[in-house]
Amino acid sequence: MDRRSAFSYRCGACGRCCRNQAITLSPVDLIALARAAGLPTSAARTRYTIRRGSLLRFGEAGRCVALDGATCSIHPGRPLACRLYPLGLERTPDGDDFIRLEPAPDSAGVYGSDATVADYLAAQGVDRIIELAERYRPLIGAMRGRIETLVDFEIVEPREFWRRATAEALRESNYDANELIDLIFDADGAGEGRDSVAATVTAHLAMIGAAIRRATDPSALAAAAILLAVSLGYSPAEAIADPSRRLNQAASRPD
Ligand code: SF4
Structure with missing residues (x-):
């Protein structure tokens, strides 16, 4: 479905949709959630999330x-996925696609077609959250660029490098310490004295950008890039350098 598609939904406030879900969180979700809970993001992360802050805890x-x-x-x-529900959002290179999700068993919600997807998104404040989350996307490219200054992919096999990084990023336990991931999902240092989520996001982006420039561990950078991509609703491939670009670079290198 696109934004013009017929869709409406009336929540029945039964709470049944808030069970047994897998809800991915972005850094913006963490900031907004922590504010609503009246907690620092570090405390909200511990209380409400798993997988280093990137999944809601059930x-x-x-x-x-x-x-x-x-x-x-x-x-x-509430997180973006909860605002969207019962719509799902698929982010593709060609644009956003909305999917109607199956209702939870015995849900009291009522589906209809007397409005549009766009009306529903506006009522739920979805676009502002997507816009703020998208501001984190350039950090993925910045991390990839930093990795390329630290790793010689003529020597290190790229597929194996990114395969390991993906496994590490998506591990729910026994993962390695990663200061960059901690910073991505904990905006405490950026939130002090800021009176809005947007202002906190601006300060948070600057902090993460500086940390990327300082980073010297390519494996940690790669895991952070993949987890950030997934948390923003993209596939891990969003973080992985384009092989054709590397081939072109190699082809244009002088003998
Ligand atoms: S955070 Fe989402 S899943 Fe949890 S109670 Fe709120 S709306 Fe339900």
Whole structure:
């Protein structure tokens, strides 16, 4: 479906959609969620997330840990996936595609077709969150650029390098310490004294940019690039250098 497609949904406030889901979080989701919870992002990350901050935590009986009875306790700062629900968003090089998700069993929500996808997104404040999250996307290219200054891919096999990085990025436990990933999902240093999510994002981006320029461990950079890409809704391939570009560079290198 695109933004003009017929769609409407009335939430039945039953809380059944807030169980047994896999909800990916972006750095913006963490900032907004922490503000709604009245916590520093470091504390919100511990309380509400797994996989280093990149997935929402579901606890007892599969309930989201933010669910209070049948109500979302962080509703003003709920993650993008929760704002979109029951739509899913697929981000592709050709643009965004919206999918109608199956309702949770016994959900009290009511689907209809008396409005459009665009109307629904506007009512849920989706576009502002997507716009803020997209501001993190150039960091993926910055990390890839930094990796290319640190690794000679004529010597290091690129597929194996990125395969290891992908496995490390998506591990839910027993992962290596990674200061860059910690910084991506913990904006505490950027949030102090800022009165809006947007201002915190601006300061956070500057902090991450400086950390990328200082970074010297290409494996840590690659894992961070992949996890950031996934957290923004892209595939890990978004973080992996284009092999054709490397081939072109090699072809244009003087003998
Ligand atoms: S964050 Fe809120 S809306 Fe999202 S799953 Fe948890 S309780 Fe439901």
